[in-house]
Amino acid sequence: MTVSVVQFGGSNCDRDAVQALAEIGVDAELVWHEDGLPEDTSGVVFPGGFSYGDYLRAGAMAARSPIVDEVRDAAEDGTPVLGVCNGAQIGSESGLTPGAFTTNRSARFQCEHVHLRVENADTPWTAAYEEGEVVELPIAHGEGRFEVTDERLDELERADRVLFRYCDAEGEVTEDANPNGSKHNVAGVLGERDSVAVLMPHPERAALPDIGPTDGQGVLEGFAE
């Protein structure tokens, strides 16, 4: 039982994801996109980075590569799939998850730590947290502003498919605490099934106790048995 971390040309958080999963005892391996998904894949990570150099739009090229069709099939069979950062952009570009991630309000790349409020603790990705809990994770993106139509966002919120929102240290969801201008401060959402999720912040960068806090481990626990 091994999680596949899918490597596209330009992926750069792939090894970090393997290392973070190993930290919580989940076996993971790098899978080069052209080699296809191994049959015994127990989960899939679309890691962060700049797949295809972000040409066209972030995630757009990778979303159209053959391995994504295999991942889509696996997801429909219930295999857990997590997209992080550029992986989140791939998730939304491929239609696995709703909405789109577009250029930050600042129009600049931002690498910093943010606070997130857990909106739905009843998913594999958030079961380790309490609803309303505030966690601290790093972001590192230039195109992380979540966009979706008002109607669709309303649907998502009513179906409890918002995983995390950007908030301040006290858990207040404010405009000041919104690092990139995301609609309703959305930082991560679920796909049609709750076994499919994407988020812009990097849980794998907050998972190794030797370099800092480990708030991100809970998200990765979604791959645990």
Next chain:
Amino acid sequence: MSLSDQDHDLVTAELGREPTPAEAALFENLWSEHCAYRSSRPLLSAFESEGEDVVVGPGDDAAVVALPDGDTYITLGIESHNHPSYVDPFDGAATGVGGIVRDTLSMGAYPIALADSLYFGDFDREHSRYLFEGVVEGISHYGNCIGVPTVTGSVAFHDDYEGNPLVNVSCIGLIDDPDRLVTAEAQEPGSKLVLVGNATGRDGLGGASFASEDLAEDAETEDRPAVQVGDPYTEKLLIEANEALIDEGLIESARDLGAAGLGGATSELVAKGSLGAHIELERVHQREPNMNALEILLAESQERMAYEVKPDNVDRVAEIADRYDLGCSVIGEVTEGNYVCEFDGETVVDAPAEFLGDGAPFNDLDSVEPSQPERDLPETDLADAFEAVVGSPNTASKRWVYRQYDHEVQVRTATPPGDDAAILAIREARAERSSADGSSSAEQSSADHSSGQSPREDGESRETGTGLAYSAGADPNWTDTAPYDGARAVALENATNVAAKGATPLTAVNCLNGGNPEKPDVYGGFKGIVDGLADMCAELDVPVVGGNVSLYNDSNAGPIPPTPTLALVGTKDGYDAPPAALSGEGELLVVNDRALASDTAPGLGGSEYLAQHGGSDGFPTLPDDRAAFVETLADVADHEATRAVHDASHGGLAVTLAEMVSESAGADVAIEGDASEAELLFHEQPGRVVIETADADAVAAAFEGVAPVERVGAADDSGTLSLSVGDTALDYDASEISDLRSVIERELE
């Protein structure tokens, strides 16, 4: 610019005939100041580059140094991309990152960290801001995309960079198994020369010679064809392909294509092995039609590597290149003869490789020793001065810059930018002390550079790796005032930065930037920074294992200040380090401040205070026992009672203390001494720190006989800096300080 008459005569004599146009162009580039260091090499012997940890010293693409475990190596290199960044700040800075990363790949290493030291004209000028924004964006774009974190660096503004900004980039690479080490020395005649990476186009023609002239007034339009355009996506593929090639042991030697393109890389590769080459230029994969021999030979198209490959391995190399969508062409082979290039059957170059690489004569230039400025101090109000100095873009927070750099990818960053030095976790290298029998490193995985996490089951503490501390920078105000002493101060300050985080200096590389060396006063200043840096590094026992020289940083606005960027690396057991920010609980000590400890007037020369208010003064006298101070500091920083340590330098104690205060922690400090209030607060004598500790006696005992320790007050939870200096009291709360320090963010957002 073309080959000078003297050089032309030398070449003609050696070849016994007139050089061909391709040869003339190749000699012009390889014998340029940028490639051949004709004006600086006579000075560079001042540097001590040997040491017991040094595996590969100067002269290769990057230096290689062993970590304390002995089996893990790092590479360290530095490069300037000054002129291209003036002409086209975004692409110029971006390709600077690309170049130093490929220098790392050449050694068989995986790039794990970058540091950028940037120098611009006055921050208030629109043109400086345009260059600053473009350069930062270029570094951000390229570095982020290739997944190498930018973890530290420096930014300085000074009027004399107005016509010529500096972009100095350094890179650390990791070699987790000595067998993976590759050099740029061709090994065997009969090996194939294989070019992997981007297709060659007409970009960047003559970049090396462009970098060896003063910038003309119309450089922005005239010289644009000499600036290369980078493609970080291809660079990232090249990083991964290089790793795969090294994994399979397919590479005999390697050199990246930088200055003087294919001709430079391949001739230097075979020259280092005292060999020759036979190259067929039409075999090079090209991006544009109808390129001629000279263009193929000298174009500086980015993201290309030249490899020496055994004939049997060529097919496998091509397969790996193909897997990563990289072009690959077998362009020729290593020989025992001359360096020969053919194009469509015609011989266009036929010259001894070593003559191409090392035949350029050195320049014997006149120098005038710089004079020390006279003392002429301004009258100021202490509070106004505090606000001007703490609110200066030079000393202000650089968060606007490093927020645009991905500084956490690769999950090694234990101390991020914004502190004295970054700390990186090298889990692959067992710390010295954790290995009772000295053999623990053998247990470490060597197959994958990223899998060095120690196994959980072994029951050992998780923190068994080596922490790598990384500091880079220079202060142009210091070296403008006093090139020799200012450069010594730069070395001492970088060493203090890593020691403040509990690390012992291991090695350093330098990037020596100067103006037009044919001006005796400029050359005298340049000589000063070379000797100053060399002397202090030798004194601190830090081998200087490589570097880069960039001269002719001169424009119609005049020469730049002589600028000795130093990138220094230190090591420690584990990755924990005391922060620069106060905890709010300890006593505050100032260690090694001559003005507080004695009746010495330290001098305000080179200070931000004088930069803000005008006036002049001599550069501060350095403290004594500098090596012992650095060594003791590295030890004290890791005392259990130590709460915070911060290097005191740019902006003096005023800036140091202001930087340590936060909403949750303040300080009540009294600074006393015989010198004037302005001197006490703003002098910039390096080799000083502020320490917050729960055991001041232990700190005093540790520094006994090494450096004076002054008890200046205590930290508290007030969130306010209450400062009394002589008869003057100053009070600033954290939000006032934060407002002053956020000047760059405020002005550019």
